[in-house]
Amino acid sequence: MMNRRIWKNSNRSRSRIKKGEDKLSNLPDELIHRILSFVDAKTAVQTSVLAHRWKHIWISLPFLNFHNSSFDHDFLFQDFVLNFLANRDSDSKIDVLKFECTGDELEENGAPTVDSVVDYVASKDIQNLTIVADYVLESLPRLFASRTLTVLNLSNISTETSIFEFVSLQKLYLVDCKFEIRDVEILDPFRGCPKLSFLLFHSCQFYGKFDTFKIHAPQLTELSISCLRVDDEFDYECVIELFTPKLRYFSYDDPFNLYAFSIQAKLHFLEKLVIDVDSSEVLNAMDNTEGNTLSVKFIELFEAMGSAKFVYLSPDIVKVLSSFPALFMGRLSPFTRVQTFKFIVDVSSSFPLPTNVMAYLLGGSPGFTRYRRQGSYTAKQSG
Amino acid sequence: MAKTPEPKRTISLKPCDGDVIEVSPMIAKQMQTIQSFIEDDSFIATTTIIPLPNVTAFQLSKIIDYLNYHSNSKAVADNVKESTKKFDEEFLKELEHDKLKELLHAANYLNVKEVLDFLCQAVADLIQDKSVKFVRKFFGVVNDYSVEEEEDIRRTHAWAFEGVEED
Numbered sequence: 339m340m341n342r343r344i345w346k347n348s349n350r351s352r353s354r355i356k357k358g359e360d361k362l363s364n365l366p367d368e369l370i371h372r373i374l375s376f377v378d379a380k381t382a383v384q385t386s387v388l389a390h391r392w393k394h395i396w397i398s399l400p401f402l403n404f405h406n407s408s409f410d411h412d413f414l415f416q417d418f419v420l421n422f423l424a425n426r427d428s429d430s431k432i433d434v435l436k437f438e439c440t441g442d443e444l445e446e447n448g449a450p451t452v453d454s455v456v457d458y459v460a461s462k463d464i465q466n467l468t469i470v471a472d473y474v475l476e477s478l479p480r481l482f483a484s485r486t487l488t489v490l491n492l493s494n495i496s497t498e499t500s501i502f503e504f505v506s507l508q509k510l511y512l513v514d515c516k517f518e519i520r521d522v523e524i525l526d527p528f529r530g531c532p533k534l535s536f537l538l539f540h541s542c543q544f545y546g547k548f549d550t551f552k553i554h555a556p557q558l559t560e561l562s563i564s565c566l567r568v569d570d571e572f573d574y575e576c577v578i579e580l581f582t583p584k585l586r587y588f589s590y591d592d593p594f595n596l597y598a599f600s601i602q603a604k605l606h607f608l609e610k611l612v613i614d615v616d617s618s619e620v621l622n623a624m625d626n627t628e629g630n631t632l633s634v635k636f637i638e639l640f641e642a643m644g645s646a647k648f649v650y651l652s653p654d655i656v657k658v659l660s661s662f663p664a665l666f667m668g669r670l671s672p673f674t675r676v677q678t679f680k681f682i683v684d685v686s687s688s689f690p691l692p693t694n695v696m697a698y699l700l701g702g703s704p705g706f707t708r709y710r711r712q713g714s715y716t717a718k719q720s721g
Numbered sequence: 722m723a724k725t726p727e728p729k730r731t732i733s734l735k736p737c738d739g740d741v742i743e744v745s746p747m748i749a750k751q752m753q754t755i756q757s758f759i760e761d762d763s764f765i766a767t768t769t770i771i772p773l774p775n776v777t778a779f780q781l782s783k784i785i786d787y788l789n790y791h792s793n794s795k796a797v798a799d800n801v802k803e804s805t806k807k808f809d810e811e812f813l814k815e816l817e818h819d820k821l822k823e824l825l826h827a828a829n830y831l832n833v834k835e836v837l838d839f840l841c842q843a844v845a846d847l848i849q850d851k852s853v854k855f856v857r858k859f860f861g862v863v864n865d866y867s868v869e870e871e872e873d874i875r876r877t878h879a880w881a882f883e884g885v886e887e888d
Binding site: 369372373374375376377378380381383384385386387388389390391392393408409410414417418421422425 | 825829837838841844845848849850851866871874878882883884
């Protein structure tokens with residue numbers, strides 16, 4: 339019985355590959371699609387001249403990669419994209435689309451290519467969309483119509499859209515984006531994304547008068563915030579409010595300071611905490627009010643994230659805390675189950691590890707028994 | 722390469738040439754075609770040898786190597802990116818174009834997603850920005866267009882052939 343099935347199987351694939359014919363041309367369309375899903379859209383169209391069989395393959399590809407790097411001028415690239423969409427089989431679905439235009443700002447008086455792409459995919463059951471372009475994206479709200487979009491990756495774009503309403507979105511990456519916010523005091527951009535489980539913003543600028551940045555995401559498990567700026571600056575007044583009861587991973591990095599966090603729902607499930615703040619400016623300041631404030635913010639954040647098992651910090655954090663021992667002495671250790679503690683950058687052996695700070699951070703974790711100077715501090719596995 | 726621990730918990734695979742190769746269930750699981758055999762009622766792990774008439778010993782061991790390396794490197798979180806990249810480069814370096822294509826067929830037959838994606842990416846990198854002549858030769862495609870037909874396609878799709886020299 340076993341053998342019969344195997345032979346049936348192999349006969350089937352054998353019949354596809356007749357001797358003497360080119361093997362790859364006889365691959366099922368699915369596999370050719372798979373190969374072409376990794377090439378640039380320009381290369382994909384060019385396969386139409388290979389042979390008759392290849393003539394129409396590109397028009398129904400479900401994975402599209404547009405990149406301006408294979409064009410001498412951006413207007414040729416834009417012309418290509420519009421032609422591609424116009425000549426594509428409009429009934430074929432698109433699962434993944436990447437549009438990357440790196441280098442200069444897209445000409446605004448030229449064809450609004452990016453908006454055309456967004457409008458095109460909004461009705462095509464797209465699942466995964468990446469847009470990298472220095473461009474004012476006005477069409478973003480039209481993407482809300484999509485009921486299938488699960489991953490959205492935006493880089494370099496500017497937009498006046500600050501409220502996202504992606505009903506099916508699970509992962510959102512925002513990198514080097516600029517957001518023009520209308521006059522609101524509370525910015526609450528993600529409430530309309532009920533399925534969001536992953537959120538990353540890196541070097542994003544928000545322009546507006548808000549003083550609360552709310553992240554309301556009941557399903558969120560991973561959150562990464564780095565270099566968040568409000569009106570081009572680090573906004574000391576701004577509080578980041580988290581309603582993320584399912585959070586497992588939290589990462590924050592900033593070359594300058596830490597925002598104040600307000601935790602609206604207890605983070606019972608947090609496993610990994612990565613905080614990378616370069617506080618040299620604060621440490622070197624004559625006036626130590628700022629260092630004091632920063633230490634308080636660290637302590638509050640650690641206490642809110644006390645369930646973390648893996649804690650990765652920048653050495654500056656320990657330095658700042660050690661300058662204000664009165665703030666943590668006598669307090670309970672914020673963490674209760676640390677297994678691994680690491681410094682994010684290598685700590686030189688000349689850096690005197692303040693024992694009081696280390697005891698404060700790690701003393702409350704019974705599973706953590708070992709200190710090591712270099713690399714990671716890993717707890718002995720008990721049992 | 723593949724080890725046989727006691728008691729025998731491995732899956733026996735027989736390529737079209739060479740001896741039986743033992744793989745761990747974890748590796749076998751990633752090969753959809755093998756997995757469907759394992760799930761068959763008549764499958765007995767200790768005695769059944771799964772014949773693979775479409776896969777050579779070389780191809781099978783390459784695929785197992787790849788899966789082994791990548792499933793092990795997942796466990797270690799830090800500094801794996803570079804060594805993984807190096808492994809992948811070395812892996813491809815040993816493959817001539819024909820071998821690469823044959824391996825693609827084997828991966829497709831075994832339906833092993835991770836290797837299939839990796840090889841498709843490798844093929845894509847090879848044909849990216851290459852001349853039509855190169856791509857035809859690589860795929861072994863016989864051009865069945867007349868000169869006029871081919872010119873017609875190039876003309877009507879001129880927007881995609883910008884900056885591309887004819888062969």
